[in-house]
Amino acid sequence: MTKKGNLHIFPSLVxxxxxxxxxxxxxxxTKLGHVAMLPYISDTGNLMPESCIFSQFLNLTALCMLMCVYIRYLQVKSMATFKTPIGPRWDANDISWYMGFLACLGMDIVANFQVHNIYQVHYVGALLCFVGGSVYFAFQTMFSYHMxxxxxxxxxxxxxxxLCALAxxxxxxxxxxxxxxxxGYTGTDSSKWKKDDGGYKWHLVSTSSEWMLAIIxxxxxxSFFPEFRRISMYSPKFEIRGVNDVQSENSAPKEDA
Structure with a gap:
């Protein structure tokens, strides 16, 4: 099996x-006049051509983040000397894995379902990404204490x-x-929210909070970077029924008659 290092590249890419x-x-x-000052992150990827860039690279980010979630799951599973059972078949690491997966799925949904096209699906994805992501990192903070x-x-x-408290x-x-x-909104296009549209100050609080949440x-x-630098993985070994068995038989020493 081949040893694989440099796993810290995944949080770096994200x-x-x-x-x-x-x-x-x-x-x-902003240059094309598709948004007003300080829009939601999703509004910046709502119309072409920026929507193409938004979808392509946010999908790539979701994939790299999923790798981070998986590596972290294996790290906690192999390193932790503690048990936090939740029911007969669950522990905290299992729950955190699923929360991380849902957060990555939410990011993928946000990338592919623009808010002005199918806003219901987009908002579900945003909740999974931000709320699910915050819960996921709360689990990782708990693991950090024990580890x-x-x-x-x-x-x-x-x-x-x-960072979790701020998140x-x-x-x-x-x-x-x-x-x-x-x-309080009385306008017609929320991506170009104006001061006289109603609820403007609350809108700015919401959008600025979303940007801060993304940064946090x-x-x-x-914060995974220093830990992932010390981790190595081994590439999986595949066995194909009917192929590896024949190869094993052919490579086995034959007894003299």
């Missing part, structure tokens, strides 16, 4: 591709504690102020 994508789509959408007892990584626990604050702020602003969750992904 934290480079996502911000660069958002900045490019924001610049394009710091067996390696020198207590600083990561404190960093993740602060939940901004997640709550983005959702709450977004709902309030929608009730990116920082939480970056």
């Amino acid at each position: 934290c480079v591709i996502a911000p660069v994508t958002f900045l490019i789509t924001l610049a394009l959408a 710091s007892k067996v390696d020198d990584s207590k600083y990561l626990f404190y960093i993740r504690c602060i 939940f604050i901004f997640c709550t702020s983005a959702i709450t102020s977004g709902v309030i602003s929608d009730f 969750q990116s920082a939480l992904v970056v």
Whole structure:
């Protein structure tokens, strides 16, 4: 089996591709007049041509993030000396894996279902991505506390504690102020929200909170970097019924008659 290192490239890719994508789509959408000042992240990838860039690279980000979730799951499973059972068949690491998977799925949904096309599906994806992502990182913070007892990584626990607290604050702020602003909105195009459309201040609170949440969750992904640098994986070994069996028989030493 081949040994694979450099796993820290996955959190690095997530934290480079996502911000660069958002900045490019924001610049394009603003230049083309598709959005007003400080829009939601999703609004920057709502119309062509920026929607093509948004979808392509956010899909790639979701794939890299899923790899981070999987590597972290295996790390906790192999390294942790603690058990946190949740029912007869579940433990916290299993729950965190599914939450991480749902967050990545939500990111993929956000990338492919633009808000002005199928907004119901888009909002479900956004909730999975941001709320599910915040819950996922809360689990990772808990794991960091226990794992710091067996390696020198207590600083990561404190960093993740602060970032997770901020993530939940901004997640709550983005959702709450977004709902309030929608009730007061009287305009016709929410991607070009104007001051006289109603609920404008609450809208700015919501959009700025969403951008801050995206930055904080990116920082939480970056926190995997020092741990993933010390991890190596081995490529899987495949066995094909009817092929490997024949090869094994042919390679076996034959007895003299």
